[in-house]
Amino acid sequence: MPFGPFYCVFRWDLSSFEYSEPPHPPETLLRYADAGEIGSVAEVWYEGLKDEPGAPWGDYLKKWTPGTAAKWFLDSQRRMGARFLVAEKEKALVGMNGMIIEKRSGIGRFFTGVVVRSAERNLGIGSMLLHCSLRDIKAEGLRKAEVETRDGITASKYLYSKFGGKKHMVQS
Numbered sequence: 001m002p003f004g005p006f007y008c009v010f011r012w013d014l015s016s017f018e019y020s021e022p023p024h025p026p027e028t029l030l031r032y033a034d035a036g037e038i039g040s041v042a043e044v045w046y047e048g049l050k051d052e053p054g055a056p057w058g059d060y061l062k063k064w065t066p067g068t069a070a071k072w073f074l075d076s077q078r079r080m081g082a083r084f085l086v087a088e089k090e091k092a093l094v095g096m097n098g099m100i101i102e103k104r105s106g107i108g109r110f111f112t113g114v115v116v117r118s119a120e121r122n123l124g125i126g127s128m129l130l131h132c133s134l135r136d137i138k139a140e141g142l143r144k145a146e147v148e149t150r151d152g153i154t155a156s157k158y159l160y161s162k163f164g165g166k167k168h169m170v171q172s
């Protein structure tokens with residue numbers, strides 16, 4: 001019998017992406033982070049993964065600190081044009097999604113996954129980030145979006161299946 005953790009990939013076919021915007025939680029706006037904010041983006045990512053119930057990212061996070069994650073994000077920005085969609089509420093960053101637009105393969109990759117601060121969950125911010133990311137990737141002329149994640153966590157159970165996301169299991 002195989003034991004976990006089990007990994008999966010969610011894929012969206014953007015040729016059939018015709019979903020209207022989900023409701024905006026009050027006072028939350030979405031925008032792309034500028035270079036000076038990458039440290040705060042990395043903090044949201046690190047703290048958000050740490051605060052997932054059951055600590056599924058515990059082993060993974062041993063390799064990272066918010067500081068080393070910021071270096072990774074800046075490097076991805078410099079080398080691959082990565083961009084970071086952020087959710088802002090009362091002038092603080094409360095959610096993020098990092099993406100790489102691969103023009104050659106036609107795939108927009110969510111290379112950080114969608115992450116929302118634990119105090120702000122279940123209000124629709126994750127759905128807003130996902131919808132806007134998919135819409136923007138389609139607007140860039142890409143045909144697909146993709147995220148790698150772990151099976152059984154909140155994102156795989158409730159978020160990534162939205163807006164036509166299809167799950168594919170990955171052999172680990």
Ligand SMILES: CC(C)(COP(=O)(O)OP(=O)(O)OC[C@H]1O[C@@H](n2cnc3c(N)ncnc32)[C@H](O)[C@@H]1OP(=O)(O)O)[C@@H](O)C(=O)NCCC(=O)NCCS
Pocket residue numbers: 048049051052112113114115116117120121122123124125126127128147148149150153154155158159162
């Ligand atoms: C996954 C995550 C981003 C969702 O963010 P969020 O802001 O809570 O998402 P939303 O409020 O838009 O919820 C999306 C859907 O999931 C449901 N949902 C969210 N959390 C839930 C929970 N704990 N239990 C049951 N349903 C839940 C919502 O009810 C909503 O369903 P609906 O579309 O039918 O109304 C957030 O839980 C998170 O940051 N988790 C830790 C980071 C992580 O593991 N990210 C994935 C990296 S690959």
